[in-house]
Amino acid sequence: MGPSFLAPLIVSGTLALAAPRLATRLAPRPAAWALATAGASAATTWLGALALLAFTGFGQIRAVADRGLWSVWYLRSQEPVSRLGAGLCGLLLLLGVALVLRASWRRGRVLLQARHRCRTLPVSGDLAVLDDPVPEAFALPGAPGRVVVSTGMLRVVAGVELAALMAHERAHLRHRHHRFLLAYQLCAAACPLLRPLAREGAFAVERWADEEGARAVGDRAAMARAVGRAALARKTDPGPQALPAATGGPVPRRMRALLAPPPATRRAPLAAAATLALGCLVSLGFAAHTTEDLFRAARHAYVQRHPGAGANGDRD
Numbered sequence: 001m002g003p004s005f006l007a008p009l010i011v012s013g014t015l016a017l018a019a020p021r022l023a024t025r026l027a028p029r030p031a032a033w034a035l036a037t038a039g040a041s042a043a044t045t046w047l048g049a050l051a052l053l054a055f056t057g058f059g060q061i062r063a064v065a066d067r068g069l070w071s072v073w074y075l076r077s078q079e080p081v082s083r084l085g086a087g088l089c090g091l092l093l094l095l096g097v098a099l100v101l102r103a104s105w106r107r108g109r110v111l112l113q114a115r116h117r118c119r120t121l122p123v124s125g126d127l128a129v130l131d132d133p134v135p136e137a138f139a140l141p142g143a144p145g146r147v148v149v150s151t152g153m154l155r156v157v158a159g160v161e162l163a164a165l166m167a168h169e170r171a172h173l174r175h176r177h178h179r180f181l182l183a184y185q186l187c188a189a190a191c192p193l194l195r196p197l198a199r200e201g202a203f204a205v206e207r208w209a210d211e212e213g214a215r216a217v218g219d220r221a222a223m224a225r226a227v228g229r230a231a232l233a234r235k236t237d238p239g240p241q242a243l244p245a246a247t248g249g250p251v252p253r254r255m256r257a258l259l260a261p262p263p264a265t266r267r268a269p270l271a272a273a274a275t276l277a278l279g280c281l282v283s284l285g286f287a288a289h290t291t292e293d294l295f296r297a298a299r300h301a302y303v304q305r306h307p308g309a310g311a312n313g314d315r316d
Contacts, residue, residue: 008049022272046190
């Protein structure tokens with residue numbers, strides 16, 4: 001297996017491991033964008049590299065080579081990937097695609113269930129009140145989007161803290177944070193190495209909304225209290241996020257960030273993440289070009305050994 005075939009896997013793996021660390025040094029908004037871009041680049045490169053490796057092994061099957069008119073002997077002599085390795089890559093590719101489809105279906109189902117649950121709620125502007133003793137507050141995307149808050153949450157959070165909580169949820173709607181969460185979940189489904197990136201991305205999205213909520217009420221401590229009070233009232237872990245919610249992410253970490261000075265914008269981590277993301281795509285393009293050259297040479301070798309192959313289908 002040549003370095004050109006391994007490079008996309010290595011670079012995408014490096015990006016998957018480095019991006020969450022780099023994001024901790026960024027302000028929430030650029031961190032969310034950087035993680036979404038890095039995740040998409042790494043996932044695309046990962047699946048693309050698996051597809052190239054699987055195809056290279058698949059092309060060494062005699063029946064496939066006869067239809068493609070390329071030399072099995074030549075492909076095997078170059079040894080870009082063993083047939084066993086190619087088969088494993090093919091299985092990983094199919095698994096990744098299946099998990100992406102399952103994650104998409106589950107997220108779509110959750111969104112439809114939430115809209116069905118909230119379709120008859122009394123609405124005031126963009127606010128819908130859910131008659132439920134369980135404390136809940138979340139942003140429901142759609143046309144139009146809604147901030148949904150339960151009567152249980154209204155009993156727990158009031159005053160400036162409630163205003164901060166509502167500003168937090170409106171920030172989710174305004175910046176379409178459900179799309180970021182979807183991107184993170186699909187990337188993690190495509191490549192297991194991206195699960196830490198997805199968790200850090202969900203945290204960055206919540207921190208982004210926290211900062212906007214704090215600016216809206218002019219009180220970072222009030223936003224921190226609102227987050228803590230809402231999470232304590234929720235009591236149970238809501239599990240993986242499907243919809244942006246005030247209780248999402250590691251709440252103590254969010255509160256510590258809100259009680260600290262506003263985060264500064266740093267360019268070096270952003271530049272490093274962008275460089276790795278670009279490296280992913282460049283390495284995948286180079287691997288694809290190498291694969292194309294390999295099969296072109298294999299076809300040339302086939303034609304040289306069997307000048308009439310195109311007409312009679314002779315084998316090498």
